[in-house]
Amino acid sequence: xxxxARIIGTGSYVPPTRLTNADLERMLDTSDEWIYSHTGIRxxxxxxxxxxxxxxxxxAIRQALEMSQCxxxxxxxxxAGTSTSDYRMPSTACVIQEKLSMPNAVAFDVVSACAxxxxxxxxAKSFIESEVYEKIVVVGCEKLSSVTNYKDRSTCILFGDGxxxxxxTSDRNGRGVLSTFAKSDGTQRELLWIPSGGIKYPxxxxxxxxxxDKLQMKGPDVYKFAVREMYNASVKVIEDAGLDLPDISLVVxxxxxxxxxxxxxxxxxxxxxxxxxxxDKYGNTSSASIPIALDETNRAGRLNAGDLVxxxxxxxxxxxxSSLLKW
Ligand code: ACO
Numbered sequence: 001x002x003x004x005a006r007i008i009g010t011g012s013y014v015p016p017t018r019l020t021n022a023d024l025e026r027m028l029d030t031s032d033e034w035i036y037s038h039t040g041i042r043x044x045x046x047x048x049x050x051x052x053x054x055x056x057x058x059x060a061i062r063q064a065l066e067m068s069q070c071x072x073x074x075x076x077x078x079x080a081g082t083s084t085s086d087y088r089m090p091s092t093a094c095v096i097q098e099k100l101s102m103p104n105a106v107a108f109d110v111v112s113a114c115a116x117x118x119x120x121x122x123x124a125k126s127f128i129e130s131e132v133y134e135k136i137v138v139v140g141c142e143k144l145s146s147v148t149n150y151k152d153r154s155t156c157i158l159f160g161d162g163x164x165x166x167x168x169t170s171d172r173n174g175r176g177v178l179s180t181f182a183k184s185d186g187t188q189r190e191l192l193w194i195p196s197g198g199i200k201y202p203x204x205x206x207x208x209x210x211x212x213d214k215l216q217m218k219g220p221d222v223y224k225f226a227v228r229e230m231y232n233a234s235v236k237v238i239e240d241a242g243l244d245l246p247d248i249s250l251v252v253x254x255x256x257x258x259x260x261x262x263x264x265x266x267x268x269x270x271x272x273x274x275x276x277x278x279x280d281k282y283g284n285t286s287s288a289s290i291p292i293a294l295d296e297t298n299r300a301g302r303l304n305a306g307d308l309v310x311x312x313x314x315x316x317x318x319x320x321x322s323s324l325l326k327w
Pocket of ligand 1: 113223256316
């Protein structure tokens with residue numbers, strides 16, 4: 001029997017500074033009432049100048065290592081899901097490797113926007129199932145405030161900073177990732193993107209004025225796509241595992257918008273008490289949102305051995321992904 005890839009420890013970190021809807025009211029033509037009723041978000045966390053993406057990841061991983069009782073030198077691989085890397089080169093994962101002294105690991109990033117944690121976990125699963133590596137850290141970490149245009153009320157109300165991590169190891173008792181799925185559609189990339197600052201349109205100070213060095217989004221189009229494809233991705237991993245929708249114990253969806261989450265729950269015919277929601281506190285933290293929610297759920301004692309946990313995400317690419325775990 002090939003080993004499964006099981007999460008044995010989780011951790012999360014959000015920076016202490018809060019940006020509330022009331023703060024945004026003072027910065028822009030918006031209101032707490034509009035933001036909360038359209039998104040479900042009350043506040044988000046902002047890292048500020050002194051906290052980088054890797055700093056947040058390190059704090060989350062420290063907690064996950066502690067819970068899993070693993071020392072850094074036991075880790076074979078570090079996978080960081082991020083679209084807000086500390087540097088353009090090298091990967092944030094290599095920075096994390098250095099900061100946490102993990103000399104026996106190979107470290108690299110997975111750039112999948114909000115699907116970064118799920119796709120990182122899928123990579124970990126394949127290395128564990130093929131018995132190449134045994135202990136892998138997967139972290140979703142984002143400093144979205146660094147790419148948010150605080151003059152654009154249609155996007156800046158959504159995003160926050162944070163990190164969530166998991167230690168994954170081989171399991172021979174049938175627990176772990178049962179099935180995983182991912183798909184993308186690059187023809188839709190301009191629905192949600194940062195046009196400049198890469199190789200095609202290198203950074204230019206003028207971009208700061210026109211906002212093209214910051215995240216731009218066609219919100220309503222992304223919304224429709226998210227509800228449809230999160231549902232399809234959820235059904236796919238449940239069917240691939242030979243299970244049915246009512247078997248699911250808990251859904252941990254990407255925390256983008258409460259209306260998207262409620263729409264998904266309705267289509268899946270899952271009651272909201274089985275769906276983890278924390279976006280009121282943190283907003284959308286992209287690849288960090290699922291592992292932060294998973295860690296909070298784990299630490300609250302809501303996860304029991306054998307529970308079937310569905311994780312599902314969508315984001316810039318456009319990309320969408322899902323994973324079904326037997327906890
Ligand atoms: N405050 C007040 N009014 C606003 C605000 C605001 N912050 N933002 C937009 N409006 C106005 C618009 O100007 C528009 O006014 P108009 O009708 O006079 O033109 C009106 O509200 C409706 O705007 P819509 O964009 O249609 O609002 P919608 O109800 O679709 O909500 C939202 C916008 C919240 C962005 C929604 O479309 C959404 O959540 N989309 C999905 C986005 C998402 O999840 N993205 C993350 C992907 S993950 C990643 O890769 C990072």
